[in-house]
Structure formats: C-alpha cells, structure tokens
Amino acid sequence: MAEQLQNYINGQWCASAATDYLDVVNPATCEVLAKVPLSPAHEVDDAAQAAAAAFQTWRRVPAGDRIQYLFKLKSLLEENLDDLSRTITLECGKIYAEARAEMQRAIENVEVACGIPMLMQGDVSEDIARGIDEFMIRQPLGVCAAIAPFNFPGMIPFWFLPYAIACGNTYILKPSEKVPLTLQKVMRLIEQTGLPPGVVNLVNGAKEAVDAILDHPAIRGISFVGSSPVAKYVYSRAAANGKRVQCQGGAKNPIIVLPDADLDSTIRIAADSAFGCAGQRCLAASLMVTVGRAREPFTEAMAEAAKSRVVGFGLDQGVQMGPVINLQSRDRISDLIQQGIDEGATPLIDGRNPKISGYESGSFVRPTLLQDVRPDSRIAQTEIFGPVLGLLHVDTIEEAIALVNSGHWGNMACLFTSSGAAARKFRHEAEAGNIGINIGVAAPMAFFPFSGWKESFFGDLHGQGKHAVEFFTQTKVVVERWFQDWTRQF
Numbered sequence: 348m349a350e351q352l353q354n355y356i357n358g359q360w361c362a363s364a365a366t367d368y369l370d371v372v373n374p375a376t377c378e379v380l381a382k383v384p385l386s387p388a389h390e391v392d393d394a395a396q397a398a399a400a401a402f403q404t405w406r407r408v409p410a411g412d413r414i415q416y417l418f419k420l421k422s423l424l425e426e427n428l429d430d431l432s433r434t435i436t437l438e439c440g441k442i443y444a445e446a447r448a449e450m451q452r453a454i455e456n457v458e459v460a461c462g463i464p465m466l467m468q469g470d471v472s473e474d475i476a477r478g479i480d481e482f483m484i485r486q487p488l489g490v491c492a493a494i495a496p497f498n499f500p501g502m503i504p505f506w507f508l509p510y511a512i513a514c515g516n517t518y519i520l521k522p523s524e525k526v527p528l529t530l531q532k533v534m535r536l537i538e539q540t541g542l543p544p545g546v547v548n549l550v551n552g553a554k555e556a557v558d559a560i561l562d563h564p565a566i567r568g569i570s571f572v573g574s575s576p577v578a579k580y581v582y583s584r585a586a587a588n589g590k591r592v593q594c595q596g597g598a599k600n601p602i603i604v605l606p607d608a609d610l611d612s613t614i615r616i617a618a619d620s621a622f623g624c625a626g627q628r629c630l631a632a633s634l635m636v637t638v639g640r641a642r643e644p645f646t647e648a649m650a651e652a653a654k655s656r657v658v659g660f661g662l663d664q665g666v667q668m669g670p671v672i673n674l675q676s677r678d679r680i681s682d683l684i685q686q687g688i689d690e691g692a693t694p695l696i697d698g699r700n701p702k703i704s705g706y707e708s709g710s711f712v713r714p715t716l717l718q719d720v721r722p723d724s725r726i727a728q729t730e731i732f733g734p735v736l737g738l739l740h741v742d743t744i745e746e747a748i749a750l751v752n753s754g755h756w757g758n759m760a761c762l763f764t765s766s767g768a769a770a771r772k773f774r775h776e777a778e779a780g781n782i783g784i785n786i787g788v789a790a791p792m793a794f795f796p797f798s799g800w801k802e803s804f805f806g807d808l809h810g811q812g813k814h815a816v817e818f819f820t821q822t823k824v825v826v827e828r829w830f831q832d833w834t835r836q837f
C-alpha cells in the first residue's frame with residue numbers, strides 16, 4: 348500500500364480529511380510512489396489561521412534573527428542535495444544532473460534572501476520641511492501562499508518562500524499534486540531549522556485547495572506558476588478578492604540562429620534547451636528560426652543532435668533525457684505533433700511511440716523535429732511542453748524579430764550569432780522578458796527577477812531578488828515632527 352502523504356500545519360504533520368487521493372507516479376515506470384490527498388478547503392483554512400496567528404510574533408522577530416533559520420536551511424538543503432535530487436528525478440522524470448542543478452538554484456534563492464536585512468531597508472529624508480523628517484519603511488504583508496507547477500518541484504517554491512519569510516511574512520505552500528514528494532522532504536528540513544509553528548505550512552491538493560487560497564480573507568499575497576489559462580484565472584480571482592498576486596504562465600520560446608553563429612556550440616546549447624528536462628521547462632526552446640544561409644547546416648546538425656540524444660530513466664548512467672510527466676501528457680504531446688503535421692509541417696524526426704528498453708510502460712516521447720512550421724499555424728503558437736522543436740526559416744534578422752514579436756507569449760527569446768551589433772539589435776527589440784544571447788535557457792540568477800512578458804506573466808512584480816522583496820513587503824511612509832521646545836532636561 349503506497350504511503351498517504353500528509354499536510355504540515357502549525358508545526359504538525361497531519362493526515363488530511365480528503366476523500367480523494369491521487370497516485371503520485373514515477374513517469375519512467377508508471378510505478379505508484381505515494382498517494383496525495385486532494386485537501387478540502389477547510390484544511391487551507393486551518394493553515395491560513397495558523398499562519399495568521401504565527402504572523403503576530405514572527406513579524407516582530409528582527410530580520411537578522413529571521414535569516415538565521417535560512418542559513419540553517421541552506422546547510423540542510425546542501426547536506427540533503429543527493430536525496431532531494433533523486434526524489435525530483437523519481438517523481439518528475441528529469442535526469443539526475445538536471446534535478447541537482449534545480450536544487451542548486453533553490454539554494455541560491457535562500458542565499459539571496461539571507462541579505463534581507465539590507466534588501467528590505469527603507470529610505471529616510473531629513474528636513475523635508477523645516478524640522479520635519481520623512482521615512483519609508485517596509486513591513487511584511489501577512490500570510491502569503493505559493494501555488495506551484497509540476498516541472499520544478501524543488502526550485503519554484505524557492506522563488507518565493509525564502510524572501511517571504513525573511514521579510515516577516517508567514518507562508519502556505521501548495522505543491523503540484525503531480526509531484527508532491529520533493530516538498531514533503533523540503534518541509535522536513537524546514538522543520539529541522541526550528542522555525543516557529545505556523546510560519547511555513549504545507550497543504551497538498553488541487554483545484555479545491557487553490558480556490559480556497561484565492562478566496563481566503565487572511566491570505567494577502569499569492570504567487571502562482573503554471574499554465575497560462577490557470578495563471579489568468581488565479582490572477583483575476585485573487586485580484587478580485589483584493590490580494591496582491593503574481594502569476595507566471597506558459598511559453599513558446601523562439602531561438603533565432605544567424606548564419607554567423609558557431610555551429611557546434613549553438614547546436615549543443617539549443618538542443619539542450621529544446622530537449623533538456625524533456626522540453627518541460629518554461630524556458631525551453633520550442634521554435635528554432637534559421638536566418639538566411641543558416642538553414643541547411645543548422646537543420647542538419649540539429650537533426651543529428653535530436654537523433655543521438657539518449658532517452659531513458661533519469662537515474663541511469665548516460666541518460667540525457669527522461670520521460671514526460673505522465674501518460675496523459677505523452678498522449679497530448681503526440682496529438683499536438685499530429686496537429687502540426689496536419690497543418691503542413693514535415694516530421695523530420697518523429698519521436699512518438701518510442702520503445703525504451705526496460706521502461707516500456709513509461710511516458711516517453713523522443714526528441715521530435717517538425718520542419719517548415721508556418722508562423723500562422725496553431726502549432727507555432729501552442730505550448731507543447733514536450734521535447735518537440737518546430738523549425739522555421741526567414742531571410743533577415745528583421746523578419747526574425749518580427750516573428751518573435753508577433754507571438755502572444757513573452758517568456759524568453761534567444762539569438763545565436765557572433766555579431767555584437769545583431770545581438771544589440773535583438774536585445775533591444777525582442778518582446779520577451781528573458782533574453783539569451785548565445786544562451787539557450789536564459790534563466791535569471793536568484794538576484795535578478797524572473798521576468799515574463801505578455802501572456803507569460805500576469806502581474807507586476809516577478810519572483811526572485813529585489814522584486815520578491817517588494818512583493819513581500821508593503822511600504823509605509825511616516826512624516827514626523829518634534830518641536831524643539833518639547834526637549835526636556837533630564
């Protein structure tokens with residue numbers, strides 16, 4: 348009998364009263380790893396009440412003392428890096444090296460949040476009028492919550508959590524119901540730091556738990572990462588309820604290849620972007636646009652890279668790409684490949700229905716290349732979220748930039764070139780929040796905001812770095828006067 352996962356509320360692990368449980372599966376084998384409760388709304392209420400009570404004392408703990416828990420958490424995450432990375436591979440499918448890199452990014456966010464005593468400092472102006480001073484101070488919001496997607500179970504909650512609690516907020520984490528195991532382990536490490544009960548809570552679940560978060564009067568700030576339709580829904584419902592909200596959505600990321608790009612490094616980097624994490628990254632390249640003479644050499648080389656990628660279980664030696672998250676996703680990706688073909692694209696390499704020896708029941712799709720994708724076709728605009736790269740061709744960099752800007756997504760756009768002038772033009776004109784120049788996955792470091800634009804982001808302040816500090820604090824301005832004749836002689 349697979350273990351039934353618990354919630355963590357007010358410093359206690361507690362069984363959920365849920366009537367529905369979902370299987371958590373290893374996508375490489377479809378073996379059931381655990382059962383996750385679809386927690387009812389009243390368990391979100393329990394967590395929100397615990398977090399609201401804890402906030403009254405936590406916000407008064409000096410920032411320098413609050414971050415001591417984060418220093419401990421950083422050490423614990425490092426000591427448990429191997430176990431956490433294996434758990435990510437088991438439940439999410441990505442290969443072990445990718446899972447380790449993911450946790451490294453999580454740790455970097457903890458490190459940046461350790462600078463909160465300085466990052467959340469305010470401003471002071473003395474004598475804004477004679478004898479009057481004015482201050483801007485930053486105070487925490489209260490109870491905040493994160494709703495996470497499946498593809499980075501260890502990293503994405505850390506775009507928010509360390510900043511939130513370091514700024515003096517209390518927190519509720521709602522992991523993706525597809526990959527709840529990593530956060531179970533992270534929560535046990537958070538517990539070991541000795542954080543006071545109620546400061547961080549974990550509620551498993553899906554739509555009912557999310558809706559309860561969106562509607563709960565005690566929850567002041569919500570961070571969401573997931574697909575764009577759900578991001579839009581979360582954004583509008585939470586905002587209508589008067590909450591501060593930031594929602595990172597889906598993507599369709601183009602990479603542009605100019606004829607002067609270095610062939611070998613471009614293909615190595617671009618293939619890793621398209622097929623790394625089985626294409627299930629919001630910063631995965633999903634369209635490659637060759638310009639002018641780049642078409643033939645880069646198409647041929649990409650076909651070789653796609654064919655030679657070793658696909659299998661992410662904990663096996665030598666494997667370069669794991670499965671997609673589940674069988675439904677495999678079938679959805681296969682249907683989208685067919686849709687692309689029906690719309691006129693040519694399957695240069697068709698990765699559907701692969702036979703992976705020893706893992707015949709797994710949810711695998713091999714790298715797929717669709718050639719001659721039309722910019723106006725549905726497949727050129729639809730997020731596939733699998734290892735499928737569409738190939739397009741234009742004659743000039745101007746056309747390439749126009750193509751990038753014609754899409755409704757805006758998460759990332761990359762250019763491969765050896766021309767500084769072309770790079771500058773692209774960086775200046777491309778309409779996307781994350782730009783890569785000879786970089787295939789332009790993921791911002793923890794001290795930069797994770798910037799998405801257009802349909803890839805709903806809100807104002809992004810995750811990570813200074814944006815996170817602003818998101819998790821509210822400014823208070825104080826104008827202050829003391830009359831001189833009030834000075835007493837003691």
Ligand code: NAD
Nearest residue numbers: 495496497522523553554557573574577595596597598629
């Ligand atoms: P998803 O939208 O299906 O789920 C995300 C979260 O929303 C989960 O916690 C889920 O329980 C909840 N949810 C799902 N449907 C809901 C509904 N109808 N009502 C309320 N809550 C609901 O996303 P996913 O499949 O887990 O993740 C993949 C998506 O996330 C992709 O679109 C990817 O591009 C995106 N993503 C974006 C970023 C970014 O930074 N922009 C990063 C990672 C992933």
